[in-house]
Amino acid sequence: MSGTVPEITCEELKKMMMDNKVLIIDVRSPGELEKGTIVGSINIPVNSVEEKLTLDPDKFQEQFGIEKPKETSSLVFHCQKGLRGACAVKIAQTLGYTSVQNLAGGFQQWTGKE
Template sequence: MEGLSNLFRGNGYTTINGAQVKNILNDSNIVILDVRNPGEYRNGHIPKAINIPINEIQGRLSEISLYRNSAILVYCASGSRSIKAADFLSRNGFKKIYNLSRGISSYKGTLSKM
């Protein structure tokens, strides 16, 4: 239930679906934040995504703070880690946050691999 309550409580971020993400990615200034683990990231990620695993996000806040005034798209594998990340970013002063509902599985574009 925690995930559902986060979607509806005016949490400071916008939840979008895979179809909507295409429009968001047209913004050349958007920061794409992949909060999955490095192995998941290497297996395929949204192009230009920065990988900061959810368990490192708090310790790397100063690094992410460079993007405080930018639009940020946050995603993970299924949507649960990205909800936590979006909530954390919102509580730390980020204003334009998009959470990809159902994670990377709902993304319909081509994935990059490294």
């Protein structure tokens, strides 16, 4: 898994959220969600990303309550600091997703906690 991973800043993500043009996927473990979440995000732990993104649309809808993203949908992955989010971006890219980004600095950056 070499090469650069496309990243997005918190400010860019906030703008995309205002335009309702993005699906945010939190790849942290369920236990980490106790630290907070980004409103509107769904949780798919990084070790489940491939499995969940290859579900048939009905099963995805059933599990997450939203339509399964298309390969051209804008997806932003994030973890706590950015490493697992970058891994998730690479996984999505191998599955054919073309508009995927990692949140630079992860949830830690989002909440402003260094």
